[in-house]
Amino acid sequence: MISRQPYRDPHIGAALLKKMAERLGDRPQTITLMEVCGTHTMAIYRAGIRALLPPQVRLISGPGCPVCVTPIEDIDRAIALTRRPDTLIATFGDMMRVPGSHSSLQREKATGANVRIVYSPLDALKLAKNHPDKTVIFLGIGFETTAPAVAGSLLEARRQGVKNYQVLCSHKTMPAPMAELASDPDLAIDGFLCPAHVSAIIGAEAFRPLCEDHALPCAVTGFEPLDILQGIDMLLDQVMTEQARIDNQYRRVVKPEGNRRARHILYQVFEPDLAVWRGLGPITNSGLRIREDFAEHDAVRQIPLQTAPAPEPTDCRCGDILKGKTAPQHCPQFGASCTPETPIGACMVSAEGSCAAAYKYDQKGIT
Amino acid sequence: MCLAVPMKIVEICDGCAICEIDGVRREASLMMLEEAAVGDHVLIHAGFAIEKIDLVQAEETLRALRDALQTPSDRTA
Numbered sequence A: 001m002i003s004r005q006p007y008r009d010p011h012i013g014a015a016l017l018k019k020m021a022e023r024l025g026d027r028p029q030t031i032t033l034m035e036v037c038g039t040h041t042m043a044i045y046r047a048g049i050r051a052l053l054p055p056q057v058r059l060i061s062g063p064g065c066p067v068c069v070t071p072i073e074d075i076d077r078a079i080a081l082t083r084r085p086d087t088l089i090a091t092f093g094d095m096m097r098v099p100g101s102h103s104s105l106q107r108e109k110a111t112g113a114n115v116r117i118v119y120s121p122l123d124a125l126k127l128a129k130n131h132p133d134k135t136v137i138f139l140g141i142g143f144e145t146t147a148p149a150v151a152g153s154l155l156e157a158r159r160q161g162v163k164n165y166q167v168l169c170s171h172k173t174m175p176a177p178m179a180e181l182a183s184d185p186d187l188a189i190d191g192f193l194c195p196a197h198v199s200a201i202i203g204a205e206a207f208r209p210l211c212e213d214h215a216l217p218c219a220v221t222g223f224e225p226l227d228i229l230q231g232i233d234m235l236l237d238q239v240m241t242e243q244a245r246i247d248n249q250y251r252r253v254v255k256p257e258g259n260r261r262a263r264h265i266l267y268q269v270f271e272p273d274l275a276v277w278r279g280l281g282p283i284t285n286s287g288l289r290i291r292e293d294f295a296e297h298d299a300v301r302q303i304p305l306q307t308a309p310a311p312e313p314t315d316c317r318c319g320d321i322l323k324g325k326t327a328p329q330h331c332p333q334f335g336a337s338c339t340p341e342t343p344i345g346a347c348m349v350s351a352e353g354s355c356a357a358a359y360k361y362d363q364k365g366i367t
Numbered sequence B: 001m002c003l004a005v006p007m008k009i010v011e012i013c014d015g016c017a018i019c020e021i022d023g024v025r026r027e028a029s030l031m032m033l034e035e036a037a038v039g040d041h042v043l044i045h046a047g048f049a050i051e052k053i054d055l056v057q058a059e060e061t062l063r064a065l066r067d068a069l070q071t072p073s074d075r076t077a
């Protein structure tokens, strides 16, 4: 019984919305809730949830799309690697069209670079086995959901003795940027919809410091429309009763302690590191680097490269959008010079970027 | 990017599972699960089963959702 249909029942949706309106009554103040998962962002736009919520509830999108938060320097570095001889770059498809300073992986591929899209890092490992004369470099992006899979591919590379497989690690990790945003007085966040599949790995309890240090309501929430509405209702309950708990709406997948085995795999290969987030800047312990023990598979250690500092395009407001400070529709380029066909920033390129989601489902905007 | 697809395990061989949903089959590594059996529902992400889906909890969530239909509208928090 894994049908999604029961989580889409419009009658239940209407009942939940009514319950929320009753909870809030004629409360004059706005309640600002942030979702920090690109899949939530897409689901919220697709179901048109913002327009249905009580007027006091403001739902903003945070830095939940791993492609969007990858700094331009990292894209430039990947592009520089494609220009090396005997190198094959393997990547998730989302990265192909992201503009670096001067090019994109897609453009490099069109002019002859060896870039392959893979569905799994294990497919990249297979490529390495099938091309022993080439160095296969997988672009490791993603949060805690994805990082264990990339770590798993490195453990397999070691087990199978595949020497020509490397990872260029740009992985980021979650609670740290949420704490950063929670302290931002301009945002005045009242609660977080916590990222669901990140939580499957790190566990609902991983948000305890965020929840307690900032007295902030948290709700781990699934991706179906009713999951999201129920998660929002859990947050509203906490706000209205002045509590800060970690509610877990997504118990069918997320355990309080998460997936220990996946975390063990992750931390066997990676260790926490300072990471630079597009839009947010450097944040302590918000990223991963490959451990010394796996240096032979670390593209950064194996292939020293000089890449120039890469400024953000001046006409793109992705930075503010990733912090939830601006809605995509308020960017002057939105829908004009910037569309999914001609994206200026990563937020329009990635299918889960806020600008792409807004363009696809809600061009006028209501925020 | 963190999207994961719920699938059912139909075959297990050598640390790998063949999973199925709507007639589509896909191979996934079981490296991240303590235990898995044919018939289990799992979430697949980037070629790995990242977690099992707990059907009892799923049913409880649905029950709580259906309760919203029965809640008298004068109930407030």
Ligand code: SF4
Residues within 6 Å of the ligand: A315, A316, A317, A318, A321, A328, A331, A332, A333, A334, A335, A338, A339, A343, A344, A345, A346, A347, A348, A349, A355
């Ligand atoms: S609409 Fe385009 S230019 Fe504007 S912030 Fe989004 S990606 Fe950047």
